Amino acid sequence: MSRKIKLIWDFRGEDALETAKHHTIHLKEFASLEKLHFYEINILEKNPMLVSAFIIVNETDMKTFRDALKPHRGEIA
Structure with a gap:
């Protein structure tokens, strides 16, 4: 089973x-x-001056998203 990556x-x-x-x-x-599967796309408001957008994907699709969209960071979801 593939891990989920945020x-x-x-x-x-x-x-x-x-x-x-x-x-x-x-x-x-x-x-x-x-035509890529994702689990969730949402935002996380840490404070009014710092907000994160995120997508949770399968580890197998992570490189496609990462290479095309250049996220600031990733973590295991």
Whole structure:
């Protein structure tokens, strides 16, 4: 069974929340266009000036997402 990987993008500043929300749209579009499975796409608001967008994918698909979308970091979900 493949592990789940969370790929994360951090956004900072006054517009961080809106930027992260917008980024999730692009994550969904990419997954749809490439016909790739994902478990969850969402945001995590750490504080008003730091918001992260993330996608949880199978480890087998991680390199495709990573190479195309350049996340800031990843972790085992």
